[in-house]
Amino acid sequence: MSEKRDLPRLLVISAHAADFCSRAGGVIIKYVKRGSPVRVVELSVGERGESDEVWLEQPGITLAQVQEIRKREAERAAAQMGAEIRFHNWLDHPLTMNEERLVALVEEIREMRADILLTHHHSDPLNVDHEYVAKAVTEACCLAQFQGLETRFPRTPSPALFFFEPTIPMTDLTGFKPNLYIDITDVFDLKMQALREFKSQSILPAAYERYALWRGSQAKTMSGNRNIQYAEAFEQYLPSVANEFPLSGRYYAISKYLNR
Numbered sequence: 629m630s631e632k633r634d635l636p637r638l639l640v641i642s643a644h645a646a647d648f649c650s651r652a653g654g655v656i657i658k659y660v661k662r663g664s665p666v667r668v669v670e671l672s673v674g675e676r677g678e679s680d681e682v683w684l685e686q687p688g689i690t691l692a693q694v695q696e697i698r699k700r701e702a703e704r705a706a707a708q709m710g711a712e713i714r715f716h717n718w719l720d721h722p723l724t725m726n727e728e729r730l731v732a733l734v735e736e737i738r739e740m741r742a743d744i745l746l747t748h749h750h751s752d753p754l755n756v757d758h759e760y761v762a763k764a765v766t767e768a769c770c771l772a773q774f775q776g777l778e779t780r781f782p783r784t785p786s787p788a789l790f791f792f793e794p795t796i797p798m799t800d801l802t803g804f805k806p807n808l809y810i811d812i813t814d815v816f817d818l819k820m821q822a823l824r825e826f827k828s829q830s831i832l833p834a835a836y837e838r839y840a841l842w843r844g845s846q847a848k849t850m851s852g853n854r855n856i857q858y859a860e861a862f863e864q865y866l867p868s869v870a871n872e873f874p875l876s877g878r879y880y881a882i883s884k885y886l887n888r
């Protein structure tokens with residue numbers, strides 16, 4: 629068996645065009661670099677709710693034309709990151725779910741045999757599409773293991789589910805409580821390069837650079853690793869199981885930190 633088959637398979641389910649890149653772009657690039665299979669699934673391209681710049685700059689543009697622009701942006705970003713991307717073309721706002729869509733999500737998990745799944749947080753009152761997706765993906769993770777649910781692909785174990793940042797900078801108001809920080813300092817420039825492909829959301833690079841610095845500062849304080857500059861934060865849905873306590877998550881007072 630090749631080594632690559634043993635590497636964890638990462639599935640990222642994104643409500644809108646840029647969500648996967650802005651919130652988890654660093655982690656995606658890290659897994660691609662390690663050789664893991666990484667697939668991004670775009671449920672919509674944010675054509676109605678996250679494409680204001682296109683609508684305002686091109687009066688008279690059609691919905692289909694906006695969709696095409698956003699799709700190309702997402703494809704270019706994914707290509708820069710080295711990730712596979714596929715589109716479901718479900719319209720956004722509202723991005724509501726039904727049984728057919730739920731089965732489609734189960735099939736995404738089963739087809740890839742995903743080990744890790746990244747998606748939106750359950751609470752994101754400023755962008756309810758994200759909440760719809762979070763709830764459906766969580767249910768799909770559970771359904772993926774059931775023999776009784778017949779789909780085009782056989783059942784698989786449920787992947788480990790992690791939620792990425794809700795709408796920034798309002799995450800403090802959503803109940804999002806990150807319990808895993810991943811250092812993305814080494815791939816941060818690549819993430820920004822990919823994020824700049826979303827020309828229809830030109831505020832993203834600056835906004836997410838500020839947030840990555842903030843999360844990086846928290847990660848540095850909790851780890852004592854002064855080399856961390858940028859990080860992405862995640863909330864794991866179910867707790868991890870281990871044989872011993874992790875030694876990460878310490879609090880390093882600044883004076884101690886500076887002396888290390």
Ligand SMILES: [Zn+2]
Pocket residue numbers: 643644645647674678755758
């Ligand atoms: Zn979104």
